[in-house]
Amino acid sequence: MEKFNLVIKKNKPKKREGLEELPGSHENIVMRFAPNPSGPLHIGHARAAVPNGEYVKKYGGKFILRIEDTDPKRVYPDAYDMIVEDLKWLGIEADEIYYQSDRFEIYYKYAEELIKKGSAYMCTCEGGEFKKLKDNCKPCPHRDQSVEENLKLWREFPDMEAGTAVLRIKTDINHKNPAIRDWVAFRIEDAEHPRLGNKYRIYPMMNFSVSVDDYLMGMTHVLRGKDHLANSEKQSYLYKHMDWDMPEFIHYGRLKMEDIPLSTSKAKEGIENGTYSSWTDPRLGTLRAIARRGIQSETIWNLMVEIGVKMSDSAISWKKIFGLNRNIIENKANRYFFVENPIEINVLDCPDKFKDFTLKKELHPDYPDRGFRKLKFNGSVYIPQEDYKDGHIRLMDLINVDVHGDEVKFNSESFEESKKLKAKIIQFVPTDGAVNAEVVMDDGSIKKGFCEPDCTNLNVGDIIQFERFGFCRLDELKEDLLIFYFAHK
RNA sequence: GCUCCGUUGGUGUAGUCCGGCCAAUCAUUCUGGCCUUUCGAGCCGGAGACUCGGGUUCGAAUCCCGAACGGAGCACCA
Numbered sequence: 001m002e003k004f005n006l007v008i009k010k011n012k013p014k015k016r017e018g019l020e021e022l023p024g025s026h027e028n029i030v031m032r033f034a035p036n037p038s039g040p041l042h043i044g045h046a047r048a049a050v051p052n053g054e055y056v057k058k059y060g061g062k063f064i065l066r067i068e069d070t071d072p073k074r075v076y077p078d079a080y081d082m083i084v085e086d087l088k089w090l091g092i093e094a095d096e097i098y099y100q101s102d103r104f105e106i107y108y109k110y111a112e113e114l115i116k117k118g119s120a121y122m123c124t125c126e127g128g129e130f131k132k133l134k135d136n137c138k139p140c141p142h143r144d145q146s147v148e149e150n151l152k153l154w155r156e157f158p159d160m161e162a163g164t165a166v167l168r169i170k171t172d173i174n175h176k177n178p179a180i181r182d183w184v185a186f187r188i189e190d191a192e193h194p195r196l197g198n199k200y201r202i203y204p205m206m207n208f209s210v211s212v213d214d215y216l217m218g219m220t221h222v223l224r225g226k227d228h229l230a231n232s233e234k235q236s237y238l239y240k241h242m243d244w245d246m247p248e249f250i251h252y253g254r255l256k257m258e259d260i261p262l263s264t265s266k267a268k269e270g271i272e273n274g275t276y277s278s279w280t281d282p283r284l285g286t287l288r289a290i291a292r293r294g295i296q297s298e299t300i301w302n303l304m305v306e307i308g309v310k311m312s313d314s315a316i317s318w319k320k321i322f323g324l325n326r327n328i329i330e331n332k333a334n335r336y337f338f339v340e341n342p343i344e345i346n347v348l349d350c351p352d353k354f355k356d357f358t359l360k361k362e363l364h365p366d367y368p369d370r371g372f373r374k375l376k377f378n379g380s381v382y383i384p385q386e387d388y389k390d391g392h393i394r395l396m397d398l399i400n401v402d403v404h405g406d407e408v409k410f411n412s413e414s415f416e417e418s419k420k421l422k423a424k425i426i427q428f429v430p431t432d433g434a435v436n437a438e439v440v441m442d443d444g445s446i447k448k449g450f451c452e453p454d455c456t457n458l459n460v461g462d463i464i465q466f467e468r469f470g471f472c473r474l475d476e477l478k479e480d481l482l483i484f485y486f487a488h489k
Numbered sequence: 490g491c492u493c494c495g496u497u498g499g500u501g502u503a504g505u506c507c508g509g510c511c512a513a514u515c516a517u518u519c520u521g522g523c524c525u526u527u528c529g530a531g532c533c534g535g536a537g538a539c540u541c542g543g544g545u546u547c548g549a550a551u552c553c554c555g556a557a558c559g560g561a562g563c564a565c566c567a
Contacts, residue, residue: 187565
């Protein structure tokens with residue numbers, strides 16, 4: 001028996017971890033990622049793919065990849081495979097994959113059903129003419145055609161000339177947003193489709209195929225950019241006509257990537273005209289380009305989860321990405337020496353001990369258990385031009401030298417002595433055994449120099465840190481040259 | 490122009506629905522010191538935000554109205 005009128009304070013929601021809870025039921029959720037195959041995935045796609053993947057993982061559910069290739073003019077055939085590869089890199093393997101180009105007959109079937117219900121009509125208005133009527137809330141003359149007439153025209157549709165007719169879905173001719181009024185569901189398209197050839201001439205519009213598929217595939221939640229806000233409303237009419245339950249639509253804002261204003265089409269253009277080397281050019285925002293630079297998919301994943309699915313726009317900076325990435329790779333990356341813009345020095349007056357000496361250095365200073373790399377020293381090394389200045393220099397972990405004009409002399413050995421001398425501690429590469437190396441920077445420029453011999457034991461894809469230079473990923477292992485891609489400091 | 494939408498430090502976020510526990514969270518960034526034979530990491534400290542104006546209220550980042558700024562859509566693309 002409750003004697004006291006306990007006032008239960010409403011629990012403030014706990015600090016949110018990860019993504020916001022999804023609206024609606026969390027049982028057996030079905031979500032999808034539905035890109036247009038116009039190129040490989042870029043960072044903007046990750047903004048859509050990751051939250052879908054994260055939610056499915058969080059609640060347990062089904063992830064569907066649906067390739068939306070219903071515009072033959074915007075299909076880049078290689079993209080079909082690239083998209084799957086890029087998703088895999090992100091850590092997503094779809095439970096089911098669909099190609100909309102396989103599903104035209106399904107769309108036709110529903111189109112006919114809509115016509116029979118009187119919810120769609122064949123419109124042979126000239127485009128500008130229709131717009132004029134629509135903008136004034138006036139139905140076009142075809143809107144009231146009989147079902148029979150519409151079906152007749154629908155059957156003749158494939159034989160009509162491109163641009164002369166469309167199938168429209170009835171909405172509300174008085175809708176306050178003109179964009180919503182009686183939208184197009186099918187059009188005639190003569191372009192050859194990479195997968196279908198010229199099999200069909202009647203192509204569904206995105207709003208139609210998307211709605212039908214989202215329904216048939218049992219989508220419970222649909223994540224999409226806020227540029228689709230009007231489309232969501234257009235689609236709602238189709239759901240009403242068919243008496244289908246609508247998925248939960250969630251819209252997210254635009255993502256602006258610092259220094260990468262490039263769209264897929266611009267990138268493609270740049271590749272074709274030689275401005276960029278390929279889809280993995282470090283200046284591009286494609287996931288494969290980012291991966292090539294040594295940015296971990298986990299970094300992108302975490303970033304996208306942090307940004308979440310809110311409606312306001314976000315601008316992400318490289319600083320943020322680099323910071324997150326550094327946290328992940330710092331303890332994985334073994335350390336090596338790379339000398340950029342090298343200058344050879346011969347240390348005079350070296351004690352005999354250093355005439356033939358092998359320096360063992362930890363692969364990672366915080367993890368000595370990982371083992372060592374070896375640097376053979378016989379008095380002659382490369383150091384960065386930038387560090388060659390009159391004064392005292394300590395070759396890291398080795399010796400202290402004095403630089404005077406052209407002359408470099410042995411000074412002392414101990415680290416304590418270097419402190420007294422206030423010597424600058426620098427990396428170096430022994431002349432004997434130095435390996436040619438190039439580092440491709442994020443602006444596409446190349447820094448040339450030498451790296452230490454043990455780098456040849458690395459595998460392509462390894463992320464390392466060149467001490468005092470930055471984190472890099474080994475991209476190519478050639479006979480006499482190692483090519484790295486620069487990640488960040 | 491019309492129709493929508495958004496606005497928390499340099500950047501990204503939490504909190505806004507259900508006003509007080511918010512002199513506002515966390516991350517990144519920048520920064521002072523310590524430490525370290527890397528300009529990496531680590532440790533300790535610091536800087537930095539509720540777009541503006543009204544209103545409601547004992548009390549507003551949170552509710553209401555207006556403005557400014559920003560964004561999206563207005564295709565026979567997706």
